[in-house]
Amino acid sequence: MESAIPSHLECPRTRQRRVPDDYEPPYPSFVARFNPSVTHVAMAYFGVQYEGAETESARRALSDIGQALAAANAPGHWDRAHYIDEAGYTNVMSIAYWDGPAVFDAWFGAHGASWASGSSRYAGCGTFTEVVRPAVERYETLFSANDRAEGVAVLANGMSDMVQEHAYWGGARDRMPLSQHSDMAPSGAPKVVSEGQYRRVVPHDNLCLIRSGQDWGDTPSEERRMYLEDVEPVLRQGMEFLRDEGLSIGCFANRYMRVLDPRGRDTDKSFGMSWWRSLADLERWAESHPTHVAIFGAAMKYLSALGPAAKLKLYHEVTVATEEEQFFEYFNCHARTGMLRVG
Amino acid sequence: MESAIPSHLECPRTRQRRVPDDYEPPYPSFVARFNPSVTHVAMAYFGVQYEGAETESARRALSDIGQALAAANAPGHWDRAHYIDEAGYTNVMSIAYWDGPAVFDAWFGAHGASWASGSSRYAGCGTFTEVVRPAVERYETLFSANDRAEGVAVLANGMSDMVQEHAYWGGARDRMPLSQHSDMAPSGAPKVVSEGQYRRVVPHDNLCLIRSGQDWGDTPSEERRMYLEDVEPVLRQGMEFLRDEGLSIGCFANRYMRVLDPRGRDTDKSFGMSWWRSLADLERWAESHPTHVAIFGAAMKYLSALGPAAKLKLYHEVTVATEEEQFFEYFNCHARTGMLRVG
Numbered sequence: 001m002e003s004a005i006p007s008h009l010e011c012p013r014t015r016q017r018r019v020p021d022d023y024e025p026p027y028p029s030f031v032a033r034f035n036p037s038v039t040h041v042a043m044a045y046f047g048v049q050y051e052g053a054e055t056e057s058a059r060r061a062l063s064d065i066g067q068a069l070a071a072a073n074a075p076g077h078w079d080r081a082h083y084i085d086e087a088g089y090t091n092v093m094s095i096a097y098w099d100g101p102a103v104f105d106a107w108f109g110a111h112g113a114s115w116a117s118g119s120s121r122y123a124g125c126g127t128f129t130e131v132v133r134p135a136v137e138r139y140e141t142l143f144s145a146n147d148r149a150e151g152v153a154v155l156a157n158g159m160s161d162m163v164q165e166h167a168y169w170g171g172a173r174d175r176m177p178l179s180q181h182s183d184m185a186p187s188g189a190p191k192v193v194s195e196g197q198y199r200r201v202v203p204h205d206n207l208c209l210i211r212s213g214q215d216w217g218d219t220p221s222e223e224r225r226m227y228l229e230d231v232e233p234v235l236r237q238g239m240e241f242l243r244d245e246g247l248s249i250g251c252f253a254n255r256y257m258r259v260l261d262p263r264g265r266d267t268d269k270s271f272g273m274s275w276w277r278s279l280a281d282l283e284r285w286a287e288s289h290p291t292h293v294a295i296f297g298a299a300m301k302y303l304s305a306l307g308p309a310a311k312l313k314l315y316h317e318v319t320v321a322t323e324e325e326q327f328f329e330y331f332n333c334h335a336r337t338g339m340l341r342v343g
Numbered sequence: 344m345e346s347a348i349p350s351h352l353e354c355p356r357t358r359q360r361r362v363p364d365d366y367e368p369p370y371p372s373f374v375a376r377f378n379p380s381v382t383h384v385a386m387a388y389f390g391v392q393y394e395g396a397e398t399e400s401a402r403r404a405l406s407d408i409g410q411a412l413a414a415a416n417a418p419g420h421w422d423r424a425h426y427i428d429e430a431g432y433t434n435v436m437s438i439a440y441w442d443g444p445a446v447f448d449a450w451f452g453a454h455g456a457s458w459a460s461g462s463s464r465y466a467g468c469g470t471f472t473e474v475v476r477p478a479v480e481r482y483e484t485l486f487s488a489n490d491r492a493e494g495v496a497v498l499a500n501g502m503s504d505m506v507q508e509h510a511y512w513g514g515a516r517d518r519m520p521l522s523q524h525s526d527m528a529p530s531g532a533p534k535v536v537s538e539g540q541y542r543r544v545v546p547h548d549n550l551c552l553i554r555s556g557q558d559w560g561d562t563p564s565e566e567r568r569m570y571l572e573d574v575e576p577v578l579r580q581g582m583e584f585l586r587d588e589g590l591s592i593g594c595f596a597n598r599y600m601r602v603l604d605p606r607g608r609d610t611d612k613s614f615g616m617s618w619w620r621s622l623a624d625l626e627r628w629a630e631s632h633p634t635h636v637a638i639f640g641a642a643m644k645y646l647s648a649l650g651p652a653a654k655l656k657l658y659h660e661v662t663v664a665t666e667e668e669q670f671f672e673y674f675n676c677h678a679r680t681g682m683l684r685v686g
Contacts, residue, residue, distance in 0.1 A: 020526065169630050284366075287512050
């Protein structure tokens with residue numbers, strides 16, 4: 001067992017972990033281990049939004065961003081997911097990860113900067129860009145199994161051994177290297193600036209992003225039934241609460257998305273991704289809101305029933321970003337798209 | 344809203360609370376406020392143990408301790424509760440609270456010291472004494488309503504206004520003044536020393552005691568049905584888990600008890616009281632063990648359904664005691680009685 005904080009990011013503490021040194025988690029979990037030379041990563045969400053059937057513009061937009069993500073200075077990993085939002089619009093997002101800020105900057109200058117700037121090629125569609133570029137002290141990952149990376153972890157050297165800081169509330173904070181000396185409290189509030197159909201968000205400090213996913217592709221039939229009938233509906237309810245009523249508890253936006261395969265078909269993977277005022281707000285929802293207590297209870301019942309035989313894979317990545325590490329822009333998107341809700 | 348830590352017990356922090364300064368709990372809770380002149384309290388559990396129907400000896404023992412608790416240097420408050428343990432023995436406990444150590448010492452010298460010393464008056468019964476005498480920095484209380492004190496809180500000046508440090512995991516720790524600068528980690532391990540039928544426990548540092556109760560006396564019929572049918576069975580399951588399997592997770596002993604009225608009849612009040620290796624072990628069970636997650640989920644569903652109209656009253660008191668603040672002795676009790684389980 002080892003600490004989730006890699007040794008090269010250990011520093012003198014002014015703040016304590018929530019668990020004693022002899023704490024032993026009741027089941028194993030793993031974190032992604034990055035090369036110590038990595039100092040920052042970029043996580044970029046490129047969205048296409050349209051109402052009704054997929055249009056020629058939308059197809060073109062998706063094809064363009066797919067080609068761009070294979071061009072020079074390409075991300076180390078990207079995937080695509082979709083969902084229909086509460087306004088009835090389809091949102092297809094291409095989510096890309098880089099582990100070098102210079103490479104990301106070069107790529108973004110060539111391809112990303114024009115994405116949500118109102119190209120006539122995407123007439124009739126909305127496009128949006130949501131990016132965080134956190135220092136490695138400012139994100140953490142967690143995996144229930146060490147044999148399948150997702151998200152930013154695909155860029156890592158590999159997985160850790162079993163880590164100590166998990167299976168208790170506050171584990172995400174304790175896994176984040178910055179928590180050794182910062183409370184990561186938010187300051188200020190995000191603001192939306194509109195220029196016609198173009199809108200951008202002026203960010204606040206210590207915004208929090210979570211991508212939290214599940215992969216039921218390996219589950220045999222009975223386990224699959226349990227996941228889809230006993231767990232997924234409870235998860236969906238919680239995701240819908242965050243989507244529709246999240247603002248009241250510090251959740252700016254939540255999307256419950258299905259991952260697509262390269263040919264655009266649904267896979268057996270889904271994730272929630274949400275923007276929060278702060279890590280503390282996310283912690284409070286997770287540990288005490290009835291909707292997440294229900295999710296946790298359903299997941300615990302499921303995992304207790306199956307024990308180590310469970311084939312469901314779970315993972316998440318949580319980031320706390322400075323103002324400078326955030327970038328949001330939206331073109332021709334409806335007013336409840338992503339961070340525009342804060343306006 | 345105010346801090347659960349009274350201003351006269353505030354001190355420079357080397358450790359942080361788990362919640363940010365702008366945290367607002369989603370519902371009100373209250374803590375007992377003691378006179379600043381109180382520096383220590385005593386919480387003393389005097390047990391009578393017997394198998395089968397109540398014997399003449401048991402009646403005598405209960406009458407004796409009742410009279411003693413009304414004698415000079417009497418406790419500020421006491422009550423009585425009972426349960427049948429897993430070995431089939433009835434245990435009736437008289438639980439008394441003092442807010443002055445000198446008064447307690449005087450009373451204990453006159454009455455308490457002989458309780459579990461093998462008096463022939465109680466032949467055929469077991470008797471036991473379990474005492475903690477914590478400094479005020481070393482316990483905390485919590486009440487869902489501010490109009491009915493229980494336990495040590497009956498000795499208080501009154502209740503606080505709504506406090507900030509509750510409704511999140513780790514709240515008990517944050518309410519305890521000692522948490523401002525101590526992790527309250529346990530050291531050593533308790534040992535049982537036997538001399539024939541007499542046994543005592545050599546304690547370890549930072550043992551934890553919780554008494555956590557519920558009072559459904561004021562609930563109207565539909566709420567009562569919900570409590571008794573939807574919540575209580577789940578609570579009972581968790582209490583039985585701790586009783587039977589608690590040792591594996593740091594719970595030395597758990598008793599799920601029904602409060603008795605002065606004439607020895609069951610009231611509409613119950614509580615769990617348990618001895619833990621450490622506050623951290625109690626925290627881990629509460630926040631992540633399936634049995635308590637189920638209790639929490641059932642209680643949350645109940646309280647969400649009823650909202651502020653709920654008439655169920657909840658309270659607890661949690662103590663972390665030094666070695667010197669503990670005292671355990673047992674006479675003629677079976678080997679799984681209370682702290683004897685550690686032997």
